[in-house]
Amino acid sequence: MQHHSNPQATIFALATPPGISGVAVIRISGPDAKRIYQSMIRATPEPRLAQLVKLYAADGHTVIDQALSLYFPAPNSFTGEDVVELQTHGGRAVIQAVLSALAALPGYRLAQPGEFTRRAFANEKLDLTQVEALGDLLHAQTEAQRRQAMAQLSGVMGDQYRHWADGLTRILAHYEAYLDFPDEPIPADIESGLQQRLAELQQTIATHLADDRRGEMLREGLRIAIIGPPNAGKSSLLNALAQREAAIVSATAGTTRDVISVDMDLGGYPITLYDTAGLRESADAIEIEGMRRAQLTAQQADLRILVFDATDPAATTDALWQQYRVEPYLLVWNKADLGERPKARGESILLSTKTGYNLDALLVVLSGKAKEMLGQSEGAVITRLRHREALRACLDAITRSVVAGLPELRAEDLRLARRELGRITGQVDVEDLLDIIFRDFCIGK
């Protein structure tokens, strides 16, 4: 596979973050990677063994640093090319000197963002779902995100879709065989067998798609909007959950205007909490804009926490209640320290952000919800819209094929269905996608 960069160049980059650290890793990949053992290192490379070496500057006698070198001969390396990894001391001057010395070597140039991974993909070390998983793993903030990324990196997803594509290929082969002999119709028993297999695959893919977006939500974080009337204690609740004063709290109704968000790790699940403006009748233009944002946030959220003041008998005015009781939601009565709770409307939690009473109970319920909404089943999980769209297109093509009259049309739709699966794993038609996918990578990956 040809890319905009010259695949013949030997590329190098710092793989660890720049700055002061105990160790810095510098990665080199390409046909001339091994050559640094003659110039910079002056030792015989030992495949897959750590060697303690001196790194020499271009003048041939100045020692830049003492380092560990690792040599991975092609094709058994991350990129599939010859790879050398240097573990140098992690100081700015050391790193700079080593990078300068590498840049001076013939055929060497600094890697572009994501270029190591791109070469790994080009050399079929990783399929596209694994490339994406690698990006997800590096960005994983919580335990559940890490697990999901690791599962995808192991290749389960690619295996699943290749398996389905193989099934389509076998069915297609039957139709194609008969296409060559137009005078012979497909025997009815064979035809019904093929249709049966297609119906099964259709069902399997439909079930796979009906996942309530768990994988995508886990990757992006569960969005939880805190909404309710002014002064109910929404900002106080956000602060209590975040354990810091992220939002302004005051006795003045209508304090919060902008949407304030806080990222949290809830038992391994990533969530983003949004504090919003209290909802009420108002003539104030700024407050109205705040409420518009609050409503938008509430609509877009994956889960809503409705907060009401437990001492306010008119707390759940019907209009407010009807409008915001959008599933899924949790009902919270705040200010338990002040007195009675109004008649509960469905399941609810009575708490006090002031004393902390029952905050732990809310956290338990919230983590339960997060687990219920994001928790994974075994096997392949859809983690981004790109996968979902291709799967939908695949399913549509199979459905068209099932109702198509002519065998030629059936075959064509099956080819299209298979192609969509191939797009997910990167087997076909992905040149246009690569730039988008690798754009999120940084140099050294």
Ligand SMILES: Nc1nc2c(ncn2[C@@H]2O[C@H](COP(=O)(O)OP(=O)(O)OP(=O)(O)O)[C@@H](O)[C@H]2O)c(=O)[nH]1
């Ligand atoms: N007694 C008591 N007071 C509380 C409790 N929670 C919040 N308050 C008080 O209620 C008032 C309003 O709190 P906020 O958190 O600003 O309420 P809000 O819902 O964000 O209000 P707006 O931003 O105006 O919509 C403040 O004076 C808080 O100190 C509580 O559990 N008990």
Ligand SMILES: [Mg+2]
């Ligand atoms: Mg507020």
